[in-house]
Amino acid sequence: MRRTFVLLCAAFFLLSVPRQAAADLTAFFGITPTPDSRTLRGFGVGFGLLVVGFEFEYADIVEDTLESLPGLQTASGNVLLQTPIEVSGISLYGTAGGGVYRERLAAQQETSVGTNLGGGAKIRVAGPLRLRLDYRLFRLQGEPRHRTYQRFYAGANLSF
Numbered sequence: 001m002r003r004t005f006v007l008l009c010a011a012f013f014l015l016s017v018p019r020q021a022a023a024d025l026t027a028f029f030g031i032t033p034t035p036d037s038r039t040l041r042g043f044g045v046g047f048g049l050l051v052v053g054f055e056f057e058y059a060d061i062v063e064d065t066l067e068s069l070p071g072l073q074t075a076s077g078n079v080l081l082q083t084p085i086e087v088s089g090i091s092l093y094g095t096a097g098g099g100v101y102r103e104r105l106a107a108q109q110e111t112s113v114g115t116n117l118g119g120g121a122k123i124r125v126a127g128p129l130r131l132r133l134d135y136r137l138f139r140l141q142g143e144p145r146h147r148t149y150q151r152f153y154a155g156a157n158l159s160f
Helices: 002-016
Strands: 022-032 038-048 052-061 071-082 090-105 108-126 129-140 148-159
Touching: 022 129, 038 071, 038 148, 052 090, 052 148, 071 108, 090 129
Parallel strands: none
Antiparallel strands: 022 038, 022 148, 038 052, 052 071, 071 090, 090 108, 108 129, 129 148
């Protein structure tokens, strides 16, 4: 009984000691295969504690009027669950969130809300500089031309 009490007190102490919050900035470039391959660009700003993080992200998929492929702008807030320590310089994460979007093709546009789900890795390069690899699946509400978008990107991530 005493051993259990000591272990519980030790676990409580370790979990209750505050950890300095970490923040990061990401600039990224990527592609979407929805409905055909196009480029995208964007940025993200985030902060996190040991396992849970939060980020704001903006992305812009390029419109191609010649091929009738709509552009898509998204702004979302996301929650990240991440590995608490790096293993061989790699930190993995899963993310879910929601926000607003605008899908546009020439004079037609749809603006509404959407959700996203994904994950990725942050790979330490040198000091605070990391390579970020990310996959997201977006589900759009309203009446977009394409209800589901996939996105892959690589970005430069600076932690501080």
